[in-house]
Amino acid sequence: MADTHIIGWKLDRRERAQLLVRFPPHWPDVIADHVTLARVPRSVPPPCPVQAEIVGGVDDGQGLQALAVRIDGTTSRPDGGIYHITWSLDRARGREARQSNDVLKVLRWVEWPEAVPISVFPASWE
Numbered sequence: 001m002a003d004t005h006i007i008g009w010k011l012d013r014r015e016r017a018q019l020l021v022r023f024p025p026h027w028p029d030v031i032a033d034h035v036t037l038a039r040v041p042r043s044v045p046p047p048c049p050v051q052a053e054i055v056g057g058v059d060d061g062q063g064l065q066a067l068a069v070r071i072d073g074t075t076s077r078p079d080g081g082i083y084h085i086t087w088s089l090d091r092a093r094g095r096e097a098r099q100s101n102d103v104l105k106v107l108r109w110v111e112w113p114e115a116v117p118i119s120v121f122p123a124s125w126e
Contacts, residue, residue, distance in 0.1 A: 007046050008037040009071075009120035011085070019118065023057070025088030026065045031097050032087050035069050035120060038079065046122035054085070054116040058109035063090030066100040068109045069118075082109070 011019070016032055025032070037047050055075060056068040068075055069083040077083055082104040089095040 003042055004039050005042050005044075005124045005126060006036055006039050007044060007122075007124045009035045009047070009050060009052065010123040010125075011035075012119040012121065015119050019054075019116075022116075023054075023067065023087065026059050027063055027088040027090040027095070029091045029095075030088050032085060034123065034125070035071065035083050035085055037077065046124045049122055050120065052118050052120045054112075054118055056109045056111040057087070058103060058107050060103045060107055063093035063095040064099055064103050065089065066104060066109070068104065068111070070115065081105070 011033060020030065020032060035052065050072045053070050054067045055070045057066065058068070059065040065087045066084045067087050069085055071083045075082050081101050084100055084104055086097040086100040089097065089099075
């Protein structure tokens with residue numbers, strides 16, 4: 001996929017450190033880095049700035065933890081998935097960040113009583 005890249009939003013690094021204290025990772029490999037929008041051709045620029053907030057989470061008990069994110073008022077990505085941050089995983093169990101999509105589809109993530117606003121900025125990456 002050399003002619004494509006991923007676009008979405010990266011977490012502010014200083015705020016990430018605070019969020020990791022507030023929401024301790026359940027698994028040894030901490031990701032807690034970004035919210036994916038889509039894989040697109042390299043000619044597509046990063047998305048626009050957005051309002052983002054963490055609204056819930058899920059842990060499948062088998063090595064993957066993800067936090068559900070609301071982007072500009074919705075948790076639904078254009079591809080039918082749920083906006084999220086892969087928070088932590090256990091690579092020793094064969095877990096990969098992309099598996100968050102399936103975990104969020106299969107398991108019901110728990111919506112929290114109060115949303116947590118977060119700072120994200122438009123980005124692209126491999």
